Amino acid sequence: MSAYDALMAFQRETEALGQIAGRLGWDQETVMPRGAAEQRGEEMAAIEGVLHSRRTDPRIADWLEAAEAPDDEAAAQLRLIRRSHARATKVPAALAQRLARVTSTAQMIWADARAADKVADFLPTLAEVITLKREEAAALAQGGDLYDALMDDYEPGATAAVIGGMFDRMRPRLVRLREAVLAAAAPPALHHHFGEPAQLRFARDLASRFGYDFTRGRLDLAVHPFSSGSGNDARITTRVVETDPFNCFYSTIHEVGHACYELGIDQDYLLTPLGNGVSMGVHESQSRIYENQLGRSPAFAGWMYRQMLDRFGDFGVASPEAFARIVNRVQPGYIRTEADEVHYNLHVMMRFDLERALIRGDLQVNDLEAAWNDRFAADFGVAVDRPAHGLLQDVHWSAGLFGYFPTYTLGNVYAGCLHQALRGDIPDLDDHLARGDTSAATGWLREKVQRHGGRYEPRDVIARACGFEPNEAPLLDYLDAKFGALYGL
Structure with a gap:
């Protein structure tokens, strides 16, 4: 040997x-x-x-x-x-x-x-x-740098200086878009009861529609949705709120993105270092593009609307167009995992600054709740009403996952690049999504990204798939175009 x-x-x-x-x-x-x-x-x-x-x-x-x-x-x-x-x-x-x-x-x-x-x-x-x-x-x-050393576990080669610089460039455009959207007329919230059994049945159907293989996985409930495993055993979880079905449906689609990445890796790499997703940033690019650019697209939302009418009856939404606006409703909220695409990255940027200060010793644990609440009020214009909506909402710090949070926004940036390239290669993508058919998009992602597992460095995976170096511009352009159209800006 x-x-x-x-x-x-x-x-x-x-x-x-x-x-x-x-x-x-x-x-x-x-x-x-x-x-x-x-x-x-x-x-x-x-x-x-x-x-x-x-x-x-x-x-x-x-x-x-x-x-x-x-x-x-x-x-x-x-x-x-x-x-x-x-x-x-x-x-x-x-x-x-x-x-x-x-x-x-x-x-x-x-x-x-x-x-x-x-x-x-x-x-x-x-x-x-x-x-x-x-x-x-x-x-x-x-x-x-202590924080760089921890972040390297999740995004090899990334540094706080580079990530922080990217966040600084992104924040002004995100804030401008948020202010413009919030000044426009907001779509109404849902006021209907959506029972847990029916939600979970539709969640399973959505998972299958996005390519999840239930012979190599399963769907369970958890306090904080996550995916787990790789190779031929990649499991997902979701949660149910009976007044908010999107919590369940989009958590499921998000976790399916993670699991499909693992399940899509070349079987020759099974139980080897190449047999896992290359980084959490690339991993998040898959979950976020499944959830947002595909799952929340007006085209797929139209298909979802018809499905929900069949499954739940009249739930007070008059048209597919109105449903798409509700699915993409922008509002300041406490919970990162429930945040709309406009606010989501601001949640991540806040956590990035706080946890970096904790690791560097610039912020003490006993001062963390006050620092969280002050920063949240400054960034979102809303006072935290209870700890479960503030400092206690995320599992990450209890699990020791310091350096993980910035990969969520990095994943959004990567997803923005992939979406631009995907649209270029599949110009009739909306026709597929309007039929509830995601296979063209998920097949493209499997071929361009997922099958490679850990073979290439994270940024190289995205650059090879897109034909250009990853940067934040495609994501910001996508957000401006999408929400400008939805809100008539």
Whole structure:
């Protein structure tokens, strides 16, 4: 067996164990009994110890030195293994295990605090998570920027300076568009009851229509919708609010975008480093383009309108055009995951600034709620009415996902570029979407982006698909055109 073959055989076992760890996380968020939280923390710490030991195994360095890549795909495998090994060896095993244990239990503490609207119940645990993440960042950064070191886990090569500069360029146009839209006549809100069973039936149908393969996945309920897994087991979750069906439908479509990325990766890459999405920014480009540019397009909204009439009866909306405006209703809201396309990136920019300040030590945990509320009032013109609508709304910090938030907007930027290229290649796309047929678009995305998995660097994936370097202009132009037409600006 060559050094390359030995390394890949070892790596396949590590990838399989990583999938098991992910399944434990899925179980915790969906069906695990509440009383099992402490035990699950021990289980997660144990498997993280095994994974860390494998990722830092000294044989990896020997294999990497001796391995010769027979082709470009093998060279990409070695590049990703080398990167993972270099990062893993910088983090002490005890710290990796403690982080796994603390973040597992922290998510249950966060969920309880959110349900009770009691920030004080969560802050001590959050402080512990932040302390551990700063230790991890210091180990990874080795004298460099702590936040950049954490962000590299989710978007390799990205830096806070570059992302912050992009956000600074985007914010003025987003704010101008928001002010113009809010000054126009707003569509009415829905006033109807949409039962949970019927919502979930339609959610499953929507998932299938967007190409989700239920023989390799499943749909469950969760407090905070997410997708989990890769290869041939990619699961999704949603949530139901019986007065707001779009919460369920678009959460489902969003998570389908994530899952279809994983399911669409070349099967030859199964249980290898190339067998996962290349970055969270590229991952978000898939979920956001499925949800927004496709799912919220006026053409697809027209098909959805007819479906909802058949399934729910008259729900007080007179026409497909009125329905499209309701689906794309712009209003300042508390919740990021429910935000319209105009406000969404402003939510992300706020979190980016706050979490970067936390990691750098410029903001203390005990001051976080006040900082959140002040910034939200300044950015959205609305006072936070309760912690569940403010600091406690997102699961990310309890899970230790510092550096993740900016990838949401980066994903929107990538989606804007992909949408421009997609429209150029499929000029009659709206005709397909008006029939509820997404296959032309999802097939294009599978061919151009998804099948490659981790083979190329994140920005290279988008540039290869689009034929130009990714930038924020296509997204901003798309938002101006779409909402200008919907609101008569």
